[in-house]
Amino acid sequence: MKRRYFILITFGLLILALGLGSWIALREARELSLSSTLDYAESTTAWLKDEYSARTDWPEAAANVTAAYEKLGIPLSISILTTEGTVVYENGVDSGTQAYRYLDPEFQKLIQEGEDNIEIRRSNYFERDLLYFASSFAEEGYYLRVGLPVDAGSNSLLTVTWTVVIISLIVLVLFALAVSSFLKGLRKPLVQLTERVESLQRGEFSIQADTDTSFEQINKLCSAYNETASALKTKQDSLLDSKKFLNVLIDSLSEPLVVCNRHGDVTFINSRAMEVFQRFIDPTERSYPLYFLIHSEEVSDQVLAVLDSGLNEKIDTKLQTADGVRDFSLIISPFQGDQVAIVFHDRTTEVQAEQFRSEFVSNVTHELRTPLTSIRGFIDTIKNNPDISREQQVRFFELMDVEALRLERLIRDLLSLSDIEESDTTDSYFYFDLDQLLLEVKEQMAQVAAEKQISLNVQSGGSYQIKADRDRIKQILLNLIDNAIAYNREDGHVNVSYRVEPDMTVAGKKKGSTRQALLLQVADDGIGLKADDQIRIFERFYRADKGRSGGGTGLGLSIVKHIVRLYDGEIDLQSKWGQGSTFTIKLLLEVKQ
Incomplete structure (x- = not known):
């Protein structure tokens, strides 16, 4: 649309310039034509005066010159009057009549000023504008007036007019062709550059713009674009490499990682977190509340509290996973002002190991205490009862031996189990x-x-x-x-x-x-x-x-x-x-x- 306005304005200015030039040329041509017509009138008047001096038949001479002009297609008005106003000769008027030509402006000025006079006015006889040249021949008792059309010198005027028209048309055509060629040559690199910018918006940085055009400024612009595209490509490649490295690093983490925004919605989740919580929706395409992932209002509330305080927080909790309820230690860290990263450390094995150690100690203690208690009981019975018979003592010693063997087997099995675990x-x-x-x-x-x-x-x-x-x-x-x-x-x-x-x-x-x-x-x-x-x-x-x-x-x-x-x-x-x-x-x- 702007290009169309530019072309219209340019053409308007050109036409205005051509019109002004043509007007000036035509005005000069008209003045030249009037000058030429005046020259015809003066020469005709002089010729008629010469004919009179030669005692030629004046009316016949006037009729002959009038006929000569008519053959050229030029109407000629000749009026010869006596000083008393009697017509000696005039087109369409009989000789000897009183035509009152003295009342015409050119005759009035001639009589009043006594000098040759020029007047341009419309002729009712010829029904067109004539240039009248009135001259005094008073010493002979006559006034002579010659009238010619103002375009009697129209050959030059017509020539100039057609020349101006033809030149104007040629200039317009040449200008149109030049502008069209210029705009076509300008349009191609601009369209190409526009396409390159659009490709840049789509992330295609490898397509270069042509710098070998006929327009120096466009070449500079294309060179600047190419440098910018190359710099962006380098920057993008660096960012993509960094992103790939971070993605690989994050996805290779053995622990789940989740990022939430200020509203408590998940904006990022690594592969391990997806597997653990069995939710494989990409939050970059459609975010969802953290509660939908871990089903814990306590953790969701704690995330919002960390965002408000801006301080790291560590909490231990139980969460439902694909493998059932697991024990987790959560590290909640705010970053970038309005986001929070949550690292889920699965401590189920640690909790179970601690529970196992506790149960193991309790079981070992119990298994050791039972035979030891029996042995101690038999010893106390023998020591506190000196009257016990020999048979009873032997029986007690046999039972004590059984319990000792039980202790031996227990210690042997514990040592064997420990040795296997460490092997x-x-x-x-x-x-x-x-x-x-x-x-x-x-x-x-x-x-x-x-x-x-x-x-x-x-x-x-x-x-x-x-x-x-x-x-x-x-x-x-x-x-x-x-x-x-x-x-x-x-x-x-x-x-x-x-x-x-x-x-x-x-x-x-x-x-x-x-x-x-x-x-x-x-x-x-x-x-x-x-x-x-x-x-x-x-x-x-x-x-x-x-x-x-x-x-x-x-x-x-x-x-x-x-x-x-x-x-x-x-x-x-x-x-x-x-x-x-x-x-x-x-x-x-x-x-x-």
């Missing part, structure tokens, strides 16, 4: 014959099984050499078999077997790997386990039948679980109350035949 080396791994180990365990447990009239059977799965800690594998077998015997009935059965299967894990599938899966199975047809007991049977100090006399320390199956973990293994328990139990141990280790 992180494979230095004690050697190949050994599994069948030979099974026979050794059978011989060691045969007496215990015979005392309860329980049949202990060991079945070979093939002659295999396995690479492991022999004592640890033996401990697994002893604990499982001891547990199967302890919770069995008279005339029951305990069956021990094993088999080797391919290792289907990633490590086992690697080329050249000799690792396989060893499955050890200990099954009994004893009293079995209730469903509630099956859930907790691998916990430390947990015994399914707490009232059972002569029970173990409650650490046997926990020891088995920890040893299995050393071999990336698993424990599977299948049991029904009153029908017996089957423990299947899967160990991943190197096996050869």
